[in-house]
Amino acid sequence: MKTLSYKGYTGSIEISDEDNCLFGKVLDLPKDTMISYEGETVSELKEDFKGAVDDYIAYCKEAGITPRKSYSGSLNIRISSETHSKIAILAQQAGISINAFIKSAVEKQIATML
Incomplete structure (x- = not known):
């Protein structure tokens, strides 16, 4: 699967034959956080993805909350x-x-x- 990356966020690239457009969502976020974007061309999709991430970060800053991110790559496990x-x-x-x-x-x- 092809993905987009920006400021530590990873986004999907999907095709809607029905709407004749590209769309996606930021991956690996908690279920209570959804960031989506769309465009008619790859360039528009990339631009809307970056804008959606920037808007989300700005909203979090304004609301005084810590932005959620895609998985960091650090994982703790419990084993015997x-x-x-x-x-x-x-x-x-x-x-x-x-x-x-x-x-x-x-x-x-x-x-x-x-």
Whole structure:
């Protein structure tokens, strides 16, 4: 899937045959936050995406609230101490950090599922 990026936000690109336009929404936001945009051309879609993000940030600043963002790439997980120990041993054997080991394992799992 093609996406747009701007100021740490990622947006989808969709096509509406019915309305003969392009549209999208900012991805990975909490369910209570929706930012959408549209355009008849790719250039218009990109411009409306940036405008929608800027409007959202301005609204949050005016309202005194912290803007929500797409996922940051930082994730905390809870695992058993036994699993943690096994990961640490395997990471050490591979000569990489625990974080690098887990990142690689997750990416491999995702690749097999897509």
